[in-house]
Amino acid sequence: MPSRPDALISTDIDLAVERLRAGGLVAIPTETVYGLAADATDADAVARIFEVKGRPTGHPLIVHLASETWESSAPTWATEVPAAGTALAETCWPGPLTLLLPRGPAVIDAVVGGRRTVGIRVPSHPVAHDLLRRFGGGLAAPSANPFGLVSPTTAAHVADDLAERLDPERDLILDGGASEVGVESTIVDVTVDPPQILRAGAITADEIERLLAGVVAPASGPSRASGMLASHYAPTCEIELVTDRARALATADDRRAEGRRVEVLDRTDDLVVAAQRLYDDLRAADRAGVDVLVVVEPQPEGLGHAIRDRLTKAAANRPDPTSRAD
Ligand code: TXA
Numbered sequence: 001m002p003s004r005p006d007a008l009i010s011t012d013i014d015l016a017v018e019r020l021r022a023g024g025l026v027a028i029p030t031e032t033v034y035g036l037a038a039d040a041t042d043a044d045a046v047a048r049i050f051e052v053k054g055r056p057t058g059h060p061l062i063v064h065l066a067s068e069t070w071e072s073s074a075p076t077w078a079t080e081v082p083a084a085g086t087a088l089a090e091t092c093w094p095g096p097l098t099l100l101l102p103r104g105p106a107v108i109d110a111v112v113g114g115r116r117t118v119g120i121r122v123p124s125h126p127v128a129h130d131l132l133r134r135f136g137g138g139l140a141a142p143s144a145n146p147f148g149l150v151s152p153t154t155a156a157h158v159a160d161d162l163a164e165r166l167d168p169e170r171d172l173i174l175d176g177g178a179s180e181v182g183v184e185s186t187i188v189d190v191t192v193d194p195p196q197i198l199r200a201g202a203i204t205a206d207e208i209e210r211l212l213a214g215v216v217a218p219a220s221g222p223s224r225a226s227g228m229l230a231s232h233y234a235p236t237c238e239i240e241l242v243t244d245r246a247r248a249l250a251t252a253d254d255r256r257a258e259g260r261r262v263e264v265l266d267r268t269d270d271l272v273v274a275a276q277r278l279y280d281d282l283r284a285a286d287r288a289g290v291d292v293l294v295v296v297e298p299q300p301e302g303l304g305h306a307i308r309d310r311l312t313k314a315a316a317n318r319p320d321p322t323s324r325a326d
């Protein structure tokens with residue numbers, strides 16, 4: 001008898017398309033993290049995403065499209081694409097960028113929680129892109145993790161988290177290897193002037209300002225993207241952030257002296273690898289039964305912003321489950 005995860009994991013893109021067309025859920029590999037996808041126009045399938053994740057329905061989902069689909073049907077997904085959106089889409093799509101645009105007629109309430117904007121992304125992962133092209137429509141997909149917990153960057157992560165909640169007869173985990181970027185897409189709201197970055201990602205604020213030849217507003221104000229909430233991406237172990245390796249070793253000694261099981265995580269020598277491995281590192285600490293993971297934070301520049309953002313949220317106290325996100 002195959003175990004449940006084995007029954008769910010596959011590399012068969014045609015089967016994935018079939019399952020999506022029949023209203024099933026398919027966990028899809030993307031270059032950022034794995035997403036839990038459903039046909040964006042199928043209200044029942046979209047409702048199941050929220051159920052399986054345990055995510056409150058007010059938190060909107062990103063709609064994923066193939067380049068061809070975006071080119072041929074943009075007006076059905078977004079009523080207007082402001083000039084800043086066009087400039088960013090031309091350079092960054094396919095890739096780890098989500099644009100907030102005024103919602104078009106194909107966007108159902110369940111996807112955006114009744115909002116007037118929709119997040120659109122054209123992923124570059126070849127398996128995701130191929131799947132989207134064959135599917136032909138839009139796929140609504142949040143990160144494929146239970147609400148508030150660590151995002152997945154491999155098919156095995158998704159199976160660890162969701163196998164019990166998925167149906168091997170209806171759903172699928174499409175295996176496309178480990179995600180290359182490792183942190184979620186940069187989200188830019190281009191419906192406001194100047195455009196505002198709602199979530200830091202691999203496409204940095206500097207890069208966006210350069211592409212737009214103008215300033216962008218940093219993430220601030222009331223939490224419009226749930227990823228902006230204080231607690232997020234949270235492992236079971238406690239995360240303690242420090243500024244350098246010497247402090248990490250000293251802190252680790254202190255915690256060990258308190259009788260706690262401690263590990264140190266320092267990938268500041270290579271931020272691309274740090275981002276790629278971040279969620280697996282957090283998951284590995286939990287698997288190893290670590291009580292406290294002492295993490296050296298990268299400098300706040302380039303990709304360091306996105307990593308610091310995820311680490312800060314992973315380290316935040318989370319006594320109240322309503323303060324968690326995605
Ligand atoms: O890289 C990614 O963006 C991954 C992959 C799977 O594409 N997806 C992802 O989705 O991270 P999710 O749902 O875990 O995070 C999307 C964030 C959430 O914080 C959500 O609230 C916000 O984007 N968001 C989506 N649509 C929005 C909208 N219309 N207005 C405001 N925030 C929005």
Ligand code: MG
Pocket residue numbers: 142143151325326
């Ligand atoms: Mg998420």
